[in-house]
Amino acid sequence: MKIENLFYMIGGEFVENKRSTITDVAKLAGVSITTVSRVINKNYPVSEKTTKHVNKAIEELGFRPNLLARSLIQDKTQTIGVLTPSIENLFFSEVIKGIDNFMGDQDYRSFLCNTKGHPENEREMIDSLLNRSVDGIIVIDPRNENIKNGYYEGISNRIPLVIINGYHEGIQCHFVLNDDYTGTGEALRHLKRQGAKRIAFMRGEKSHSYDIKEAIYEKFCMDEYQTEPVILLIEEGNGLETVNQAKECAKSFFANREKSKDIDAILCCNDFMAVGVLNAARLQGIQIPHQLSIVGFDNTIVSQITDPALTTVDHHMSQLGSTAARQMIQLIENKDQKKLSPCTKIMVATNLIVRQT
Amino acid sequence: MKIENLFYMIGGEFVENKRSTITDVAKLAGVSITTVSRVINKNYPVSEKTTKHVNKAIEELGFRPNLLARSLIQDKTQTIGVLTPSIENLFFSEVIKGIDNFMGDQDYRSFLCNTKGHPENEREMIDSLLNRSVDGIIVIDPRNENIKNGYYEGISNRIPLVIINGYHEGIQCHFVLNDDYTGTGEALRHLKRQGAKRIAFMRGEKSHSYDIKEAIYEKFCMDEYQTEPVILLIEEGNGLETVNQAKECAKSFFANREKSKDIDAILCCNDFMAVGVLNAARLQGIQIPHQLSIVGFDNTIVSQITDPALTTVDHHMSQLGSTAARQMIQLIENKDQKKLSPCTKIMVATNLIVRQT
DNA sequence: TTGTACGCGTTATCAC
DNA sequence: GTGATAACGCGTACAA
Secondary structure (H helix, E strand, O other), X not given: OOOOOOEEEEOOEEEEOOOOOHHHHHHHHOOXXXXXXXXXXXXXXXXXXXHHHHHHHHHHHOOOOOHHHHHHHHOOOOEEEEEEOOOOOHHHHHHHHHXXXXXXXXXXXXXXXXXXXXXXHHHHHHHHHHHOOOOEEEEEOOOHHHHHOOHHHHHHHHOOEEEEOOOOOOOOOEEEEEOHHHHHHHHHHHXXXXXXOOEEEEEOOOOHHHHHHHHHHXXXXXXXXXXXXXXXXXXXXXXXXXXXXXXXXXXXXXHOHHHHOOOOEEEEOOHHHHHHHHHHHHHHOOOOOOOXXXXXEOOOHHHHHOOOOOEEEEOOHHHHHHHHHHHHHHHHHOOOOOOOOOOEEEEEOOEEEOOOO | OOOOOOEEEEOOEEEEOOXXXXXXXXXXXXXXXXXXHHHXXXXXXXXXXXXXXXXXXHHHXXXXXXXXXXXXXXXXXXXXXXXXXXXXXXXXXXHHHXXXXXXXXXXXXXXXXXXXOOHHHHHHHHHHHHHOOOOEEXXXXXXXXXXXXXXXXXXXXXXXXXXXXXXXXXXXXXXXXXXXXXXXXXXXXXXXXXXXXXXXXXXXXXXXXXXXXXXXXXXXXXXXXXXXXXXXXXXXXXXXXXXXXXXXHHHHHHHOHHHHOOOOEEEEOOHHHHHHHHHHHHHHOOOOOOOOEXXXXXXXXXXXHOOOOOEEEEOOHHHHHHHHHHHHHHHHHXXXXXXXXXXXXXXXXXXXXXXXX
């Protein structure tokens, strides 16, 4: 007989059945709470007969241990916090999916926090997560200032912390990054192999990742082509506006024959920008890829649904998340062993997906 | 002087400073823990002088209350669980954003759980959330079987539960839904006003929402045109495959002149399908919107980045989330008052966004 | 193999 | 205004 969800008569009036506790189980089974605890956790020997009784009582009462109480005493919540600058962004949500899949398998749950890209929000939310005794925190694409000024280093001293797609030399933290070096190089070599004579580069405003890509691009221009780099700069790199800004930027670039006449390829820092360029080119009647090649980054869904489909560098975003999650588990499980390096930098490989542009 | 993050000498060896507790504060301030608690919560009068002392001690120790302990005694965690069939889907992540924004403002944190659309996962994860004593659960697009078989009704009896985009007649739960009725009607009337003579309809496999749209569509065909409905059915409604399936489906439909010759408009159940149709039409050399009008649903980013930009019905996904969140707060705050209806059905208005198709 | 008693860090209760 | 002390539900030394 299941008696959960029933009503009891107490002190003359009906009251709703409270969630049963380990004490209730102990009483019903006629043993001590210690024994019940042992049956649940299987960490000490209990006779087969007693085990049976206890399990029967657990079943009857529909007992589920209160994880709050367990966490309080064990100082372990099986919970992590995940900070992201935006939930609806295609890139980040893939990363979150990767984190969640991995952590879910290990029986961890995660608090998802949307910082909206504000550095104060990052600090406030981390504070709130610390109050909730999370076992660790994964931060996606944090504001650089919070890395540089040592804030995250301080947090990393108190609790396992992994930073995805952020980095600053000399800061002692655990980083997981895209391998933008080889990814960008691969894309550029591909374009040259396809016959590109001169390549332009489109990026958004400050971001660690754009900086790296630009550096590689500039070196490539000098080493391989002996030409000056041509850089198209838009403001917003990662939002709804990006597509339009990229489109407008490309339109005026194409209009300026002086500047654009040699250009037969554009490397864009992400797929949104690439779509914008693609739309502008179509408007201008520029043949893709005969007159102009376009390559994006990220392999988000948008690169797959455009027509022609976009050539792009796959950042394996989901893997980026699962790698960070794996690192997190490592850190949590070896928390006491201070032998662990206070600083690691893991690069996740990328690969070029050649489509129709 | 901040003494957090320092090291103490205890029993002859250095040990790391533990997070300080209310007791530490009480000792340092020379008062009882009761008084400290009162200062923190401001729920009972404390003399100004004492308050000052306590706050100074709190500051010095960098004390932050342990929310776990508070939750244990108050039976309130300021935490909800959010279940979604997929994290990376554009539709769901907008809904999640809406939930998160609203709940964040109320100082709630949320556990995000990815069910991957499996009914067993839904039940397992809800179990896990109950063990963690969440104050409520919001479920996005749950499996219909779990609604029909009374599972969610049972959960709803134990804890505040809000279901987004799921419904079954007679089930006593709190539902928040898109107003597919008026949205679909508006789209159809728009097409007719634009001069459409015969409209086709594309949908995916079983979904409450597709069923409603189809019913409205069929009625419209009979009432307004006195023609038979033309339904294009694809399998996967909500994934990466959708675009391609829609494209292939539309291609063979266009190829079949017998069937398609009268059709000058297609209403698609979501933006992915609309993009597929758009791509197929372009391939076939069909002029958009002169020869064929296309309307999608959801106003996801994909409808904004295609060229021509898609006309679509905005489902206000983010508002769908915030509405559910508001309802959740209501339920949590009036938990004891059983006066609340055990069943509500809130419809979120939609509106047509006319673009270029 | 089992049970007693204490502690985790708070808030609630009651007395002063 | 303030302080002892009992809860909350569980895990675990220690004793038996």
